[in-house]
Amino acid sequence: MNRFARHLLCPLLALFGLALGLQQTALAQTQIKTTGLYRCGPEGRELRDSPCPGKPDTAPSPLSFDQPQAAQAQAAKAQAQQQARQADQMEQARLRQEALDLQRNATPAGIDGLKGIAQAEPTASAPKSVAHKHPDKRKAPKAGKPAKPAKTAPGSK
Structure with missing residues (x-):
């Protein structure tokens, strides 16, 4: 079946299903x-x-x-049971998928997120020495610059 036929068939099937649903709704009036x-x-x-x-x-x-008629009540109960079974199946599928995802993500990733830790390249080199060196002597503070004389406006004393 070619691609065009598939795209045409899907909407037709949806319309057919909708028509059947409306017909059943009309039959099941209260x-x-x-x-x-x-x-x-x-x-x-x-x-x-x-x-x-x-x-x-x-x-x-x-x-x-x-x-509601007896058939409607029975249909509603059957639909509720079917939806409960479907919900249980969906929950089981979700739990299986979550367990699979947890298993796949069990190994920690590197910083870039694409490589595992064993494959990641070291980002920093090891320190050369562990002992911390203190400077021998601190420098004396420099003397400040002399203040500039204030300028006076012409004509003022």
Whole structure:
């Protein structure tokens, strides 16, 4: 298969997969269920599924909610399990790769980072003598230059 055909085939496969995903989403719509809800207490802030104790003759307010079908719940559980298995596989692959990287990087590198320490060239020569030599005598400080006389402006005394 030539390069052009591969570049054309990949987007077509992606569109086909997207179309299948949208079709399955359309088939797996949730069912809208309705139930009665009673508002009790001050300003109707207490919600109950049975009539209020002081007002048994009040009508319930409708409450609509999405109820997933059994097939949807089973598909969601299967997808969660599949994603958990995939996450475990990815974690194992990551741990294997990290162990391999640690094994490859076990030998320390030289300063330039490209050579190992055994192959690196010494950057400084060894000291000629270990004993530190002190100078015999310090030089006396030099005498300072004489200060220049201050210039006076013309016309001032």
